[in-house]
Amino acid sequence: MAVEESFMTSVSKNFGPNTKLSEDEYDKLFSLTQIFHNDLEDLYIEWESFNFAEGEDLELQMTNLIKFHDYLQNKLTNNKFTPSSNKVNKDTNSGRKPLSKRSMNNENTPSTPQIKKRKTIETSSPAPGDYDTANNTFTTSPIKATKQSHTLLETLNPQIESFELTTKDINPVKLAANFDPSKYKFRTMQMKLLESADVLDDQIDTMAELYQEQNKTEDLQFGNPCLSSQFDIICCGRIVPDSPNYNQEILNNKSLYLETSRLSGVGQRIPLDLSKLKGYSFFTGQIVILKGRNPTGKEFYVEQVMPMPQLGTPVSSKEELEEFETLQNGEGLKVVVASGPYSNSNKLAYTKLENLIEKINNDIHPNVVILNGPFIDLTNKEVEQGEFTSLPKDQQPRNLDDVFKIIITPLLKKIDSKIQVILLPSLKDSCSDHCSYPQDSFDRKKFQLPKNIKVFPNPSSFAINEMLIGSSNLDIFKDLKEVLKQDDTLSSNRFDRIINHIFDQRRYYPVIPGSIATITTQSENVADLSNGASGEFLNGLNIGGSCLEIPYMGLSELGSSIPDVLILPSELKVFAKIVKGVVVINPGQFIRPSKSSEVEDGSYVVLSLLPPKVNEIDENNVEKVANENDLYHHNIYKRSRVDVYTS
Template sequence: MTVTESFKNAVVKNFGPQPDLSDDEYDKLFSLTKIFQNELEDLYIEWESFNFAENEDYKLQMVNLTKFHDYLQKKLTNNKFTPNISKTKDINSGRKPLSKRSINNENTPSTPQIKKRKVLESSSPAPADYDTANSTFNTSPIKPAKQSHTLIETLNPHIENFELNNTDNNPIKLTANFDPLKFKFRTLQMKLLESADVLDDQIDTMAEIYQEENKTEDLQFGNPCLSSQFDILCCGRIVPDSPSYNQEILNKKSLYLETSRLSGVGQRVPLDLSGLNGYSFFTGQIVILKGRNPTGKEFCVEQVMPLPQLGTSVSSKEELEEFESLQNGEGLKVVIASGPYTNSNKLNFTKLENLIEKLNTEIHPNVIILNGPFIDLTNKEVEEGDFPSLPKDQQPRNLDDVFRMLITPILKKIDSKIQVIILPSLKDSSANHCSYPQDSFDRKKLQLPKNVKCFPNPSSFAVNEMLIGSSNLDIFKDLKEVLKQDDSISNNRFDRIITHIIEQRRYYPVMPGSIASTATHSDNNISDLANGASGEFLNGLSIGGSCLEIPYMGLSELGTSIPDVLILPSDLKAFAKIVKGVVVINTGQFIRPSKSSEVEDGTYAILSLLPPKVDEGGENNVEKVETEDNVYHHNIYKRSRIDLYTT
C-alpha cells in the first residue's frame, strides 16, 4: 500500500520534518491511525507520551514505530484502572479583582506568527513553506547534541528583543489575586455532600449566567431526563457511562449528561450526538444543550449552545501611565521554567545554577517564575533515599532538609532585585498538599530569601498591568476528547484544550482527574481501589496525573476576567501561542526525563513585554474600550514577545 501525498504532508505538519522517511514507515503510520482509530494529531500526542514513558527521544524509524505499536496495544489492553476521585468545598475562590473590569471582547485573535529555528533541507514531501503557527514540535530534523540556551521558537518575532538598562531598581508592581488563607485546608477530609454541592453549583451557576445573558431567548430550561416532544435547553456535566470507564476508549456512545439536583434530581441520561456536525466533549465539561428526549431513554442533541464568556482584563489610563512611569519607559522581562530541574536518575542542579548565573549577568529579568517539582518524588535518588551529592557527614533527616541543602542555596544566588515566584507541583517532596488545588511552599521552613514569593497552585497574579494565570498540572495530557471535526472545531488539539479552559472558567476542568498507571495486572478493577486494594495491586500506580480536592475546586477558577497570560506547563514539547487573545505558554520541562543520566535536554521561556503607551494624539499599543471612558484593554498578545530556549 502506498499512502497519498496529502497524508505525507499531514505527517510533516504534525510530527515535524523527518529526513528520508521511507514508504514503509509512512505505511506503518497510516496503519496505526486505522488500527487505533486515531487522527494523526492524536497519534502524535500518543507518540509524545510514548517517548516520555520510555525516557527517550525516538526518531520516526520502523524499529521505533514497531515499539510504538506494542506500546499502544499494551496501553489499550492492560489499563484497567479508573481515574482517581479524591477530595474538595466550593469557596468560589474569593479572589479580589485587580481594579480591572470585565469587558467582553469578541473577535479575539489567534496566534499571529511564530518564528521557528531554520529547518535543514531534507527529502520531506511537504512544501518548504508549510504552516508552523499551530505546530509544537522541535523543527530540527535530526537529533544533534543540543547546546544550552539555543533559541528554538519565537512568538511575535516582529517585536525586537530588548535589554533592560535600569537594573539597579526593580520597576514592577507585583499583586497577588488570590486569598492564601483559603489554600490552608486539610487534605483527606472530603465529605460526600460537600463535593456534591460543589459539582451541582458548577452546573447551576453556568445555567444562571446563561439565562442572565440570554433573557430574550424563547426556549426554557428543562429536565433532559424526562420525555419531551419539543425542544428544551438543559445544562449539565459530561460524564462517562460507567464509573470504571477507561479514558483511552471513550467514544460518542459512552457519553451521558449529568444534571444537578436542582435541574434534574442528579439523574444521568444518555446522549444521542448523531444530529451534530461537530463537537469536542470531555468528562467533567459543563455544557448547555438544545434538543429533546422523545422516548424518555436518551436526549437527542440538536445544538451545543455557546457558553457565556469572561471579559478581558482592563486598566484605567492613570494606571497604565503609572506603570509606564514605574518602568522608566522600558519593557518587562519575565523568565519562566518548570521542573524537574535535574535528571531523573540523580540530583544534580548544575543546569539550574547555570541559568541563574545567566539571569544575573546577561538577561536581568524583572521576574522569574519557577514551577515545581524541585525535589521530584519520582527521582531515583529520592526514591532510594540515597543522596551521594550531599556530604556524608551532612545527610538529611527528611526531604525538607534536601530542599534546604540543594535548592535554597541556588535560589539565594538570584539577584535580590529580581522578584522570584515559585509554585509547587504534585510531585514536590516539600509541598504541603499532595492534591489539587495545592497550598504554597512554606518560605520560612525552607529558609528562602525575601525576594522569593511562594504562590499556590493554581494562582492568579499581576505583574504591573499584565494579569497572569498559572496552573502547574498537565491539562494537555489529562484531557481526553471525544471529537467530531467540522469547520467550527479547531484542527489543533492544544487550541481546543485552551479554548475549553477559557470557556469552562477553570484551570483544570477535567473531572474525575487522571492518574498515572504502569500496572499490568489484568485482574484489577475499580473495586480493588474503591474497597482498599492490597499493596501488590497498588504497585502499578505511579505519582502523576491529578488528585482533586473537589470541595475546594472553586480555588481553581479563573476569576472575574480572562488572564492576559496563561502558563500551563506540560510534559509535552514546549510551545507559545495566542488563543482568544490570551498568550498561552507551555514551557515544557527544564530537564526531560531520560534513561541516561548524562542527557539533560529541556526548555524554558522568556517573555519580553513592551511598556504600555497611552497617547490620545499619537501612537499607542493598548486598545480603548469603546463603552468606557479612559479604560483600555492591555493588548498583551500584541506587545509581547515569547522566546523558547533550550536549557
C-alpha cells in the same frame, strides 16, 4: 503501499519539519492511524507519551515504530481505569476576596486590595477580536541531545525586537496576588461526599444562571432532559461516562451521559444521542448547555450544543497604565518561565539550573522569574531509594525538607536580589505539605528563602504591573481526553481545543474525575480501588495524576476574566500561542526524564513585554475600551515577544 503526498505533509506538520522517513516508515505510520483509529495529531500525542515512558527521545524510525505499535496495543488491552466520579467540589467562592469598587458585578471575581482599580469588561467575545497569526503555534519536534544550552528554538511575535533593560538598580515591578492564601490552608484527604456533591451541583446551576443572564432577550425554556418531551428544550448538565469504572482511553460517543444537578433534574443521568451533531468535542466533567428533546424518556437527542457564557477581558485605567509606564521609565519588562524537574531523573544534579541562574544574572536580566516545581522530584531515583549519593557525606539530610535546604535554597539565593522570583509547587514536589490540587504554596520560612522570593499556590492568578497572569502546574494537556467529531467550527489543533475548554469551563483543570498515574507494565484492574482494594493493588499505581481535592475546586476557577498570559506546564510539546487574545505558554520541562544520567534536554521561556503607551496612537499597544472614557484593553498578545530556549 505508497502513501499520499498529503499524508507526508501532515507527518511533517505534526512530528516536526525535519522529519524525513523512508517509504516503509511512512507506510507503518499510516497503518498505525488505521489500526488504532487515530489521526496524526493524536498519534503524535501518543508518541510523546511513548517517549516519556521510555525515558528518552527516540528517533522516528522503523525499529522504534514497531515498539510504538506494541506500546499502543498494550495500552489498549490493559485495563486502566480512573477513580470513581463520586469525588467532587465545594464552595466556588472559597478562594475569593471581596470585590473592589471598580470591579464588575460578578460574585466570583477574584480580587485583592492591591488591585482595587482593576476591573473587567463583559463582552460578547472574550477578547478585543480573535488574534491569529501564522507564527502563533510552534511546531517544534522533540528536543534532541545535539542542541546546545540556551539555543533559541522558536519565537512568537518575532516582529517585536528583543531588547535589553538599562535600569537594573531598581526593579520597576508591582506584583499583585489575585488570591487569598489563607483559603489554601485546608487539610487534605478529608473530602466529604455531600460537600463534593454540593460543589458539583453548584457548577451546573451557576453556569445555567450565567447563560440565562447573558441571553435575556431570547425565549429560553430550560427543562429536565431526563423527562419525556415532544418539543425542544435547553438543559445544562455535566458530561459523564456511562460507568464510574470506565476506560478513559476508549471512551466514545456511545458511552456519554448527561448528569443533571439536584435542582434541575434530581441529579439523574440520561444517555446522549449525538448523531445529529456535525461536530463536537466532549470530555468527562465538562459543563455543557444542550438543545434537544427526549421523546422516549430513555435518551436525550442533542440538536445543538449552545455557546457557553464568555468571560470578560482584563482592563486597566489610564491612570494605572501611565503609572506603570513611568515606573518602568518607558522600558519593557522581561519574565523568565521554567518548569521542573530541574535535575536528571537518575540523580540529584542541578548544574543546568545553576547555569540558568548565572545566565539570568549576567545576560537576560529579567524583572521576574517564575519557577514551577517539582524542585525535589518524588520520582527521582535518589529520592525513591533514599540514598543521596550526589550529596557530600557530611551533608546527608535527615528528611526531604533538608534536601531542599541543602540543594535548592542556596541556588535560589544566587539569583540577583533585585529580581522578583515566584515559586509554584507541583504535585510531585517532595517538600510540599499538600499532595492534592488545588495545592498550597511552599513554606517560605521553613526553607529559609530570601525576601525577593514569593511563594504562590497552585493554581494562582497574579498581576505583574498591568499584565494579569494565570498559572496552573497540572498537566491538563495530557489528562484531558476528548470524544471528538471534527468539523469547521472546531480547531484542528488539539492544544487550541483544550485551551478553549479551559476558557469556556472557567477552570484551570475542568476534568472530572481526575487522572491517575499507572505503571505501564501493570495489568491489574485499578478500578477495584474504588471499592476499597487490598494493598497489593496499589502496586499498579505510580506517583502522579491529578489528585483532585474536589470540595476546594472553587480555588481553581479563573474568576470573571480571562488572563492576559496563561502558563500551563506540560510534558508534551513545548509551545507558545495566542488563543482568544491570550498568550498561552507551555514552557516544557527544564530537564526531560531520560534513562541516561548524561542526557539533560529541556526548555525554558523568556517573555519580553513592551511598555503600555496610553498617549501614543499605536494599534499594537493598549486599546481604548469602547464606550468607556478611562479604561484600556492591555493587548498583551500584540506587544509581547516569547522566545523558547533549550535549557
